[in-house]
Amino acid sequence: MKNGIRLLMTALFGMLCLQGKAQYTFAFMPEVQGRSINNISQVRISNTGSAVTANLRIVVSEASVGTVVTIDIPQFQLLPGTSAVPPGAVYQAAVTFGNTKISTVIRQSGYFPSGDYEYCFQLFEGVSHNSELLAEQCFNYELEPFSNMRLIQPYDEDKICDKRPTFNWQPLIPAINGAQYRLSLVEVKDRQQPIEALRMNLAIVNQRDIPMPMLLYPSIANELVEGKQYAWQVTAYQNDLILAQSEIWSFTVDCEKDSTKLPVEAFRSIEDLSRGNFYIARGQLLFGVTNTYAATDLNYSIRCLTKPDQAVKKLPAVQIVRGYNQVVIDLTDNNSFKDGYYYIMDVNLPDGTRKQLRFIYKTAE
Incomplete structure (x- = not known):
């Protein structure tokens, strides 16, 4: 009986000792926070024990070249619960770059180029990295830079x-x-x-x-x-x-030239216009076209027949919806169009058919 009590007391004492030792874990999202120098330090640290004075070292390595940057954040107070590293400590961090081409890119831009990275966080007690290591945790991520958001x-x-x-x-x-x-x-x-x-x-x-x-x-x-x-x-x-x-x-x-104010008869089918010998565009092209596919940009281009070496640039973007469209292409503010010149428009419809419209441009009255 006495031996059983001793064993029970020993087990309880061991459990109390384990519970008394604080545990530290890191919350870090490399796909988001691992893209720039400034964001890496936004890691959050979970502390299950009491408040402690600590300092943090962050080592970032790339699989093909090794260490690319090391960030040493000086001492700060780590409170119980989950918290971020205080901004004051982050501001005083020492950043050391490796001797690699990737390190040069990071130093110049502040952002990490594409690569296979490892982000390691080392939490030390006190004010020095030579003191007791409280916790270490690493995260791996193959980073691809974001494409331009257009x-x-x-x-x-x-x-x-x-x-x-x-x-x-x-x-x-x-x-x-x-x-x-x-x-x-x-x-x-x-x-x-x-x-x-x-x-x-x-x-x-x-x-x-x-x-x-x-x-x-x-x-x-x-x-x-x-x-x-x-x-x-x-x-x-x-x-x-x-x-x-x-x-x-x-x-x-600007609603002055909105197609809804124009009479329906002003919009002839592009099929009919394509068969004609010429079309007079008085400042704008008006035609009707049926699109059996989803909404998209009208794929078209215009060439000058009077002077073939004259490029036609800065054509307005035109979107067509599914169904019948009354298309207005305003040419009045485009210096590529000259009064009395002949032009040809090439239109590639979503169903794969191609239409051509020859026209003479007349300045709008």
Whole structure:
């Protein structure tokens, strides 16, 4: 009986000793936080014991070249529970780069190029890396840089009549679980550049937590005003960490030449126009076309027949929807078109057919 009591007491004492020793673990997402020098230190540390003074060393290695960078974060107070490294300690961190080409890229840009990386976190007690090692944990990840996140619609410098437009953009590639988008839309004032407007002006739309690369114009936002220019940009983020930003595009709300104000008879079928000898384009091309496929950009080009060496550039983007479309191609502001010159338009339809339209350009009266 006495031996049994002794064994029980010994077991309980051992359990108490184990519970008394703190455990430290690291919460780190290499696919998100492992892309830049600044984000690596956003690792979170879990402490199951009491508060302790500690310091942290982060060693990043790439499989083909070895260590590329070492970050030594000086002492900080690690509290019980899960917490991030204090910003003050991160600010005082010492960064040492390896002698590799990858290290040179990281030093110059602050970002990690594509590669097979290992991120190791070493937590030491006290103020020195020569003191007791409290915990060490490594994460492996094959990193691929994000592709440029491109805007799709409304087109850059486009003129639209929709005062509550739908916004579309290319999704984040490679995809990150939990990533969301934020769209910012502002008015561009006189003598302002779009980038300045986004930084200085009050946002008309500042929508967060967008799960897909598309946003219907918010019902609570005021509709856009005809004659005004607007700028927009999309940001991809996870939690409070920015992953990527798109370029800045602008557009103008202009309904003066909206096709809905033109009579239906103004739009002849492209089939009929293709059979004719010529077509007079008075500042714009008007034609009807049927698209049996999903909405897409109209694939077309225009060549000058009067002067074949004269290039026709900066043609407006035109989107066609599924079904019958009344297409308006505005040419009035394009210096490539001269009064009385002959041109030919090549149109490649989504069903694979190709149409050609010869026309003479006349300045709009």
